[in-house]
Amino acid sequence: MLMKAYAKINISLDVVGKREDGYHLLKMIMQNIDLYDVVKVEKRKEGITIGCDKAYVPLDERNIAYKAARLFLDIYNIDGGVEIYINKNIPVAAGLAGGSTDAAAVLKCMRDIYEVDASDEELMALGLKIGADVPYCILGGTALCEGIGEVIAPLKSFKDKILVLVKPNFGVSTKEVYKALNIEKIYKHPETEKLIAYMEVNDLVSVSRNMKNVLENVTIRNNTVIKKIKTKMINLNALGSLMSGSGPSVFGFFDDMLTAQRCYEELKKDYNEVFITRTI
Numbered sequence: 528m529l530m531k532a533y534a535k536i537n538i539s540l541d542v543v544g545k546r547e548d549g550y551h552l553l554k555m556i557m558q559n560i561d562l563y564d565v566v567k568v569e570k571r572k573e574g575i576t577i578g579c580d581k582a583y584v585p586l587d588e589r590n591i592a593y594k595a596a597r598l599f600l601d602i603y604n605i606d607g608g609v610e611i612y613i614n615k616n617i618p619v620a621a622g623l624a625g626g627s628t629d630a631a632a633v634l635k636c637m638r639d640i641y642e643v644d645a646s647d648e649e650l651m652a653l654g655l656k657i658g659a660d661v662p663y664c665i666l667g668g669t670a671l672c673e674g675i676g677e678v679i680a681p682l683k684s685f686k687d688k689i690l691v692l693v694k695p696n697f698g699v700s701t702k703e704v705y706k707a708l709n710i711e712k713i714y715k716h717p718e719t720e721k722l723i724a725y726m727e728v729n730d731l732v733s734v735s736r737n738m739k740n741v742l743e744n745v746t747i748r749n750n751t752v753i754k755k756i757k758t759k760m761i762n763l764n765a766l767g768s769l770m771s772g773s774g775p776s777v778f779g780f781f782d783d784m785l786t787a788q789r790c791y792e793e794l795k796k797d798y799n800e801v802f803i804t805r806t807i
């Protein structure tokens with residue numbers, strides 16, 4: 528079975544508290560984009576094997592898709608295995624939920640191929656054991672995510688918005704970014720309700736001007752290139768530009784394809800991983 532596993536961007540990301548176990552309480556607007564890995568899952572008599580077309584992705588139990596398969600087999604008491612192959616197009620350690628979306632696709636494929644009668648909610652609860660972004664990746668689309676990411680309310684679709692996405696030539700550790708955040712020192716929080724209202728009336732200009740991610744300043748502190756990309760995008764007529772998740776990927780929204788194309792061409796001169804895509 529083949530499945531597209533879509534990347535996400537954060538149109539906003541707010542941290543509103545901290546749990547006793549150190550996990551942060553969030554309020555964020557998540558949005559799928561038309562950039563995806565292709566995940567192939569096939570039934571096997573026993574064992575879990577992972578293959579991938581990119582050498583830098585781990586192929587053993589460190590792969591989050593492996594963890595998803597292991598958990599699924601254990602929880603549903605399945606006497607069998609799977610062979611997984613990932614065509615990796617989503618940049619890694621990028622703030623785009625690349626691993627989480629693969630894990631979500633594996634859970635959904637295994638539900639089908641092993642004919643397990645599990646609801647999306649049940650799969651989301653299972654996904655949460657693997658990572659905080661996995662429940663959203665199971666549902667996808669446009670959504671407000673709270674809790675540590677697992678309390679999900681679907682929002683009106685915000686599809687077909689053009690964006691340019693740049694992944695600078697380094698990755699960041701989500702764990703380290705959250706560790707370096709001082710909640711008391713968050714200077715400006717996103718106005719999430721206002722953003723949702725703009726999204727509901729498809730007002731891309733106002734959404735772009737008000738996007739905010741409180742992790743941005745943390746990641747920028749050690750990686751000034753993020754600021755540089757944001758400025759360049761704005762100078763190339765992006766309506767607004769923001770870092771996604773814990774970074775370091777940066778995206779900018781555009782009114783039209785021609786302007787986006789121009790920005791894409793310029794950024795391509797300096798960065799290897801540049802994409803022109805749409806929200807879906």
Ligand SMILES: C[C@](O)(CO)[C@H](O)COP(=O)(O)OP(=O)(O)OC[C@H]1O[C@@H](n2ccc(N)nc2=O)[C@H](O)[C@@H]1O
Pocket residue numbers: 537540549550551552553555622624627657658659660661674675676701702705706772773
């Ligand atoms: C930055 C985001 O991508 C925004 O969607 C997510 O919050 C991160 O989700 P994720 O990568 O699936 O996170 P996990 O794999 O569960 O956790 C990685 C690390 O990030 C930190 N973490 C994650 C989620 C959260 N709500 N609070 C946290 O403090 C924890 O230290 C954890 O050890």
Ligand SMILES: Nc1ncnc2c1ncn2[C@@H]1O[C@H](COP(=O)(O)OP(=O)(O)OP(=O)(O)O)[C@@H](O)[C@H]1O
Pocket residue numbers: 583584585589590591592613618619620621622623624625626627629630660701772773774
């Ligand atoms: N299937 C997978 N795809 C990509 N990376 C994976 C996968 N499984 C494990 N990893 C490892 O997970 C780490 C984080 O990669 P990932 O691409 O998921 O980060 P991310 O996009 O920043 O995630 P998030 O936005 O959820 O924080 C990397 O160090 C990578 O080696």
